[in-house]
Amino acid sequence: MIIIGLPEETRDSFFPLSPVIVSSGRALVKIFLDLWRHKGYNIWAYSKEIRRMMDFSEVNVINRQKFLAELAKLLTFMYEEDRQYAMSMYERMFDIAEDDEQWLIQHLMSPTRQAVVIARAYDAKERKLSVSSQSKDEDNYEEEEGTPPFVLAINKIFDDLFPEETEIPEPVEDQVSFFELGEISEEEEQKKPRMPKAATLLSNTQEFTLDLDALPNPEEESEPATVESETEAETEESENEEMPESAEADSDELFSDPVAEIKKILSESIPEETTEVTPEETVAEIPIESETAPESVEEISSTPETEEDSVDEVQPDADTEVTEPTEISKVDKADNSEESESVPVTDEAGLAESESFAEPEEESSVEQAETAEGEAKESDEAKEPSVPETEPEESLTLPPENEAERIPDEKLSKEEDPVIPSVKRKKWARKSVPTEQAMNTPLLILFLIVAIPVTLVLLALLLIPALVSMVAAVCLCALGAVLVVSAFSGFAVLADILLLLGSAIAMLALGLLLLWLAVWLIGSVMRWLVGSVRELAIRWCSREVPAE
């Protein structure tokens, strides 16, 4: 800056090289600015990209053994028990992806990345207390104190990589299981099959919307509705009086009075159509609406069967309403004869759902489930003859498309058999068979006969450059020291002293570099050579056998 600030004549007289320096400085500044404009913004991104590429190249090079060895080195911050457990999980991961080892390594990215993931999830203080108790029994993570966070982190990686191996959640103990069907009380048994029927009811609302024009005048059929109106009025009164009971009966009402529920949905969805078709309903009070609604819907869709199924179970008083067929229901009887066959299918679907919630433990339990399912079918068939007249009129079952959707689900749930992944997963999580290495002594002797001379030759070859660099380093350091001493003792001109000091510093720096190179060659490369020969001996002359 001082040079640039001076006038050109003065500057050139004092500093003959100043024009060269100034021009070269300008050129350097220009180059730097160009670089900054074009690439400088993304220097960080470039460095990230380069780092990623380096990781990728690392992934391409390393194999399973190197990956695990590197990971084991990086996980030394963990307690030994935890480290072994984590390593066993990764080994298991490699076992599963045996054919696609490189794929797995590429998705795991690098051992460093995995170590970071584990380190983030690892709480050393927390583990310090638990490791002592776990050391007695290594496989008690889940039973005693919950899964440690680092195991969850590895499990998450596993889930990401092997989604087909994910564990299906087991049902809660309090949950009603299909296998407990024989022990269930009658009330619970009545509640169970209602679920799919409710689904069918809610899914068939579109059918009613199509036939809303055919809604009859409620005054014409007031007689059969009176009984129901009385019962429903009573229930509404009881609801107003006692809230807990109504809350308990909500689920029952949903299925015991499905037509009213559908009517409610319809009135919410298409209020204009209902007002156009049945203007009396708008004027009538709400209980009257509930009176007319069941019959009208019954006539339209001819669905006394499902009503009866649901109503029979909860409200046997409503039989009078259901057992009266209307003209439209007679007309639709033939059309719905096929749909009436879908009753056992929906029941099977319901049973399949209950089966999917059941606890999958053994194949015998599955067989037991099948037998129980057969019994349930028989019980359904036994119930059906009690209402033979209204059976073919059932239309509140699933339409054929929905059946087609449900049946494959049922088949899949039987074919896939969620028992296998969960058991496999548990085995994967807990399987850590301890092994030890058994050496093959004759082979080891043979290997040593060959390896020792070769290793010695290589060591000698490495020793020569190490010694040369050390001698050169010593010479350079000595020369630098002599120059420093002579600079301050024998020279009077400042420029000469600066030149000598500069060259002395550079020589000392090079001497230091060469000295370090010698130390590195002796301390690191030779140790690596010996270690690699030892590793080779272990790899070739030993095999893993299960520890006793």
Next chain:
Amino acid sequence: MKNGWRVILGIVVVAVVVGALCCGVGVLTGADTARILQNLNDHFHLDAYITAYTDYAKQILKFLGNLF
């Protein structure tokens, strides 16, 4: 070892840069290499060492030439 390499390389780079700067400033401020060599020669008798080692090398080469 990696940290060692980092530290050593850092020191070396800094030292080389400083040395280069010193040399540059010395050259810019009028340092003369002939004068420096003359001064060192007077102080350490470099010519005598150079002449002696050159003679040793010639004798060794002559000996080796006679052998082969």
